Amino acid sequence: MVSYKELGLVNTREMFAKAIKGGYAIPAFNFNNMEQLQAIIKAAAETKSPVILQVSKGARAYANPTLLRYMAQGAVAYAKELGWEKPEIVLHLDHGDSFELCKDCIDLGFSSVMIDGSALPYEENIALSKKVADYAHQYDVTVEAELGVLAGVEDEVQAEESHYTRPEEVIDFSKRTGCDSLAISIGTSHGAYKFKPEQCTRDPKTGRLVPPPLAFDVLDAIMEKLPGFPIVLHGSSSVPQEYVDMINQYGGKLPDAVGIPEEQLRKAAKSAVCKINIDSDSRLAFTAAVRKVFAEKPGEFDPRKYCGPARDLMEQLYKHKIINVLGSDGKAC
Numbered sequence: 001m002v003s004y005k006e007l008g009l010v011n012t013r014e015m016f017a018k019a020i021k022g023g024y025a026i027p028a029f030n031f032n033n034m035e036q037l038q039a040i041i042k043a044a045a046e047t048k049s050p051v052i053l054q055v056s057k058g059a060r061a062y063a064n065p066t067l068l069r070y071m072a073q074g075a076v077a078y079a080k081e082l083g084w085e086k087p088e089i090v091l092h093l094d095h096g097d098s099f100e101l102c103k104d105c106i107d108l109g110f111s112s113v114m115i116d117g118s119a120l121p122y123e124e125n126i127a128l129s130k131k132v133a134d135y136a137h138q139y140d141v142t143v144e145a146e147l148g149v150l151a152g153v154e155d156e157v158q159a160e161e162s163h164y165t166r167p168e169e170v171i172d173f174s175k176r177t178g179c180d181s182l183a184i185s186i187g188t189s190h191g192a193y194k195f196k197p198e199q200c201t202r203d204p205k206t207g208r209l210v211p212p213p214l215a216f217d218v219l220d221a222i223m224e225k226l227p228g229f230p231i232v233l234h235g236s237s238s239v240p241q242e243y244v245d246m247i248n249q250y251g252g253k254l255p256d257a258v259g260i261p262e263e264q265l266r267k268a269a270k271s272a273v274c275k276i277n278i279d280s281d282s283r284l285a286f287t288a289a290v291r292k293v294f295a296e297k298p299g300e301f302d303p304r305k306y307c308g309p310a311r312d313l314m315e316q317l318y319k320h321k322i323i324n325v326l327g328s329d330g331k332a333c
């Protein structure tokens with residue numbers, strides 16, 4: 001058993017309470033490799049933003065669970081080396097799909113886990129989420145649970161259409177599970193294709209797709225039922241068109257990729273939404289930078305020469321999110 005406290009990590013409890021009071025949101029960035037982790041830590045350290053390092057089941061399988069845990073431990077040391085005196089870093093399991101996986105992460109030093117029972121029938125979701133919360137709380141690990149289904153692919157869970165969270169269920173769900181935060185469905189979804197073209201309008205000037213707004217009425221109703229309770233938004237990448245254009249210009253093919261407009265995320269961040277999940281934007285930045293190097297320097301075969309620019313572009317992206325979208329800069333000095 002490794003306690004996250006020994007690793008210098010923190011759980012989300014105090015972080016979320018401060019974020020709700022302060023009207024900002026904590027960035028939850030997924031990572032799978034060293035370059036992403038370096039970019040996240042550099043961005044957080046330089047902006048003094050609390051940060052959640054998210055690891056999916058797939059990321060654990062890709063990078064190796066033990067190595068990932070040591071990378072997170074190294075991240076705390078790296079943050080201090082960068083001059084961040086009191087780094088506030090959470091190591092979080094993203095979309096845990098079983099009690100065993102959550103337990104394994106808790107036992108290996110994660111400070112927060114998500115149990116995603118959103119595809120299960122209501123009572124089964126409650127039973128599973130409660131089992132995880134009961135175990136996690138013995139070790140002061142915080143738990144995110146999910147109610148409502150996001151459209152798109154949720155790890156191995158495929159949902160054709162999203163089912164918005166039902167505000168009438170959230171009090172019962174949060175009380176009976178004992179979860180510390182609640183991921184909700186209000187129109188966001190995973191990946192770089194969040195809306196079908198037929199769900200959008202087109203900007204006549206640019207020809208770009210303009211997505212429909214998020215269901216803020218559902219968010220308001222949830223906040224009314226659970227005043228001050230931490231809410232989480234998954235699927236919150238904005239799919240920056242500059243990266244999509246770069247990818248397409250340098251040989252990629254991402255037609256009509258579309259995300260959540262940043263002004264909607266800014267609005268959400270000011271509410272009880274205190275954790276905003278971003279993964280796809282970082283994948284796009286990485287891919288755009290790598291494609292550019294490959295296209296411009298076909299003779300290049302040193303990975304540092306293309307992963308380096310990818311890392312720089314991701315760092316720029318993370319800083320932009322922290323400062324201009326979530327407003328979490330300067331909140332963890």
Ligand code: G3H
Binds near residue numbers: 030056154280
């Ligand atoms: O919500 C899912 C995250 O973007 C992680 O995706 O399962 O491909 O690592 P992944």
Ligand code: 13P
Binds near residue numbers: 238
């Ligand atoms: P995006 O695909 O919008 O980046 O969402 C990431 C996410 O929700 C991770 O859990």
Ligand code: ZN
Binds near residue numbers: 095190234235277
């Ligand atoms: Zn997610």
